[in-house]
Amino acid sequence: MSEGVRSADASSPQGVLDRALGLLGSFSEDEPELSAVELSERTGLAPSTMHRLIGTLLRHGLLVRVPDHRYAVGPRLWELGELSPLSLRLRERALPHLVRLYEATGENVHLAVLDGPDPERSHALYVDRVTGRQSIPTISRAGGRGPLHATGVGRALLAGRDEEWLRRWFSTPRDRETVHTVIDEAELRAEIERTRARGYATTREQMTLGNVSVAVALPHVGGLPPIAVGLVVHLERVAGAEAERRLSALVVQSAREIHAAIREP
The missing domain is CATH 1.10.10.10 (Winged helix-like DNA-binding domain superfamily/Winged helix DNA-binding domain)
Structure with missing residues (x-):
């Protein structure tokens, strides 16, 4: 040329x-x-x-x-970004429910969507978060990105993908964020199946040491990418199965409320 x-x-x-x-x-x-x-x-x-x-x-x-x-x-x-459906339709309508979830738990609340041009380059994009001085510090921020395999919202989003999408996603390497991060395909597939069976995803010290995530994916909403809502709490606050069930029930309810609020254009 x-x-x-x-x-x-x-x-x-x-x-x-x-x-x-x-x-x-x-x-x-x-x-x-x-x-x-x-x-x-x-x-x-x-x-x-x-x-x-x-x-x-x-x-x-x-x-x-x-x-x-x-x-x-x-x-x-x-x-210009505030004109995006992620802001006008998703974040603004979801915010009251995120605040309610924070008030019920006092923990970090995250709202995220699946973002990326293809499965090989997809990630969880944080649309909003609600936190307070008593919440455990996290590295997430609105507009930031998180890996799908190491975050609660990411695991929840993975559980909604079909086999062809997952096959392409698994073809790329995954980073080990902490010493506990699961990167093995067989282990991650088992986690995806557990998420589908119980209706919510969990991660334990996968992204940050001392943190546990509980997250739920919303049903599909036309005009919006796949969505998940989640909590990030200190490991000591989810010491037993009963605590996990209680928190997961609250996140499931929040996901239902957000879905009802955003499903109409």
Whole structure:
């Protein structure tokens, strides 16, 4: 391909959009602010191209300047994100029920959806969470991602997938988040079957040491991705089967209430 063709492709609307998305995708929870040099390194764009692109994104509010000649994601992206069905239809309608579950337990409450372009790259996307000062600390955040095999909501979402989807998902490696994380396919398949049989998923110190998760997947809702709601509690608070049954019953009830609230467009 000639240099002229490459330049034309890069300046096309699609090429510009690809570059803008690549730039915005450079930001992360660990690095929410980046310099132009760092953005160039992450995207592979020439400094001159990067500065032109930054100027365009600044004008549209998709980027903002922060101290020390750095940039961060702009408010226009947040504004647009709030128009997503995940916000308008799911999070806003689910929030009263999440708060009720928190008030009943005093524990971390998570709302998550299955997200990813294909099974091999899917994860649990946290849409919302409710927590308090007495809740055990977690690493999750609204807008953050969690692995399907090591989180309660992830396990609940896995239980709703068919065999072809699972076959593709199992074809990719799984990270060991703690010394207790189950990554073996046979063990995970057994957990998926247990989740389907009892109606809720559990994880024990799979994502964070000292934490236990109890989660339930909602029935399918048209226009929304698969959804799960869950609790994350301290290991000592789920010491026996009776405590697990009590918490799982509360999560099941919350899932029913959320499903009733969101199933109408």
